[in-house]
């Protein structure tokens with residue numbers, strides 16, 4: 001089966017997590033992704049959080065599948081010549097260096113356009129233009145600066161970062177969309193263009209509902225927040241809302257059978273207005289269906305704590321899976337809190353290719369997350385990440401047409 005991005009060649013200058021997430025997606029969709037790494041050093045994550053001696057870390061392997069690795073010193077004169085040749089042969093250059101690093105290497109946007117006017121230059125930076133544009137940024141900095149941390153956690157606790165890597169992987173996803181749309185536009189214009197995604201912007205985009213609430217505050221309290229029912233006044237900014245649902249339908253995380261010993265024996269439970277009567281029946285409170293204090297969503301807002309206490313006394317008698325089995329047929333939205341162990345052992349996720357087993361020559365078998373986007377005409381086969389410089393000779397010969405003597409000279413120069 002052919003793949004959506006067959007024939008597309010990506011010069012992948014990314015490292016750590018944000019950029020590699022983007023290029024891994026493009027590789028899964030069929031692009032030939034050439035990962036450029038510093039000779040003898042490579043992407044720093046190869047050696048971060050190592051769990052198997054002398055083997056690339058899971059941090060690296062899980063972000064760099066389906067790519068080829070070329071070692072190249074882009075600050076060496078011969079290395080620069082090789083890089084120029086690569087720029088002429090590739091469709092997209094993706095990078096997430098610190099601000100200005102590409103310019104300092106001698107590859108400004110103007111220079112790249114001179115070399116290849118069809119080239120798309122795609123960059124991730126921590127911040128867009130403004131007071132912080134020169135900062136180096138990592139995941140949690142972006143979560144804090146993008147509005148996620150101030151709105152995550154409990155009202156009486158400190159701001160919290162989330163385990164979802166919305167700053168890194170979230171920005172990588174945004175960039176992948178930018179690249180594919182720029183490629184579509186190039187079909188019409190014949191020109192490349194510059195695509196940038198800042199981590200602060202990407203996090204804010206994912207926190208859109210919290211900016212919505214910031215503006216709603218000007219017109220009164222946020223009635224669906226637990227704090228409204230608790231009679232706690234709102235301040236000037238969107239508060240942290242614990243596990244309250246971000247939509248208009250109140251929801252909470254509730255204990256299930258076994259919660260005393262199992263840290264994940266919980267369910268998310270949403271009191272969807274349309275199925276209120278079903279909820280009343282399930283929890284054994286049929287009298288609440290038409291009760292003057294509970295019958296409408298507006299009446300319930302001021303007493304959500306009591307309502308959820310009652311629902312929890314029912315969920316505590318069931319496992320999180322039983323809650324799901326009982327509520328789903330009644331259209332009551334619930335979700336078991338699944339641990340990473342449970343997810344990694346879930347057969348249906350293996351069947352869909354969402355969880356994949358990969359064989360690696362240095363570390364043996366490991367699990368990874370496969371492509372989360374399914375295209376009916378692109379079958380994604382996850383192949384292991386490359387060893388450092390594994391494809392250097394192959395790329396110099398096949399992509400750049402260097403002959404054996406030329407390759408030997410390049411090697412002698414220390415460029416690869």
Ligand code: COA
Nearest residue numbers: 016017018037038073074075096097098101125126136137
């Ligand atoms: N050959 C020669 N030099 C190379 C090279 C290669 N193949 N690859 C990288 N380098 C050089 C860079 O040119 C840079 O040199 P300079 O400082 O002289 O300009 C140097 O290596 C370090 O690169 P840098 O990107 O600054 O790495 P860092 O480890 O200091 O910072 C980040 C890491 C992630 C903080 C930074 O890259 C960054 O802020 N990136 C943008 C935001 C981002 O993506 N953050 C999330 C990462 S998950």
